[in-house]
Amino acid sequence: MEKSKRTLKSLVIVASVGALFTIAPAKAEDATATAAYKDIQATLGTVPDMFKTLPDVAVAGAWAEIKGVQLNPNTALNGKTKELMGLAVASQIPCQYCIYFHTLAAKANGASDEEIKEAIAMAAIVRHWSTILNGSQVDLATFKKQTDDLFAAVKAKSQ
Structure with missing residues (x-):
């Protein structure tokens, strides 16, 4: 009987803690929309309307993602590569807004x-072959084996 009382007490504590989190959600320090808008303004010289389409709770996170990866010069990929990747993806989605933005951003980062x-x-090319492979239901294990063999042969040939 004592064990069931402890189990019940534990469940009540867990439920209380869970209820507390739903009432008072955790907030990152200085992660307000106002602070994010000020940083966007300072970084870009303006606050594009795209950020204003977001709910206030999402602005800081969206800006942190863009600033931390796309605008960060200290990542593994340089700005030109990131923007060319953005353009390639945007072309496939397709997103006319993204195509326009990433074309200009790629050029600004030195892309010819x-x-x-x-x-x-x-x-x-990737989209074409993805369509062929997926539509034809090519066996993935066989494809991987053939790809591994192909790269092994290329490596052996270059040595």
Whole structure:
């Protein structure tokens, strides 16, 4: 009987803690929309309307993601590569807003017209073969084995 009282007491404590979290959600320090808008303004010189379409609770997180990866010069990928990737993905989604933005951002990061065309062509090639492989229901294990064999042969040939 004593064990069931302890179990019941534990359940009540857990339920109380859970209820507390629903009443008072955790907030990151200085993660307010106002603070994020000030930082966006300071960083970009303006606050694009795209941020204003978000609910206030999402602004700081969205800005942190963009600032931490896309605008961060200290990541593994340089700005040009990131923007060419963004353009390639945007071309496949397709998103006219993203295509416009990432084309200009790629150029601002030093991408040539030829690099922009090549990024879009690569996106098209990947989409084409994804359609063929998935639509044909090619066996994934067989595909992986053939791919591993192909790269092993290329590596052996280059040595």
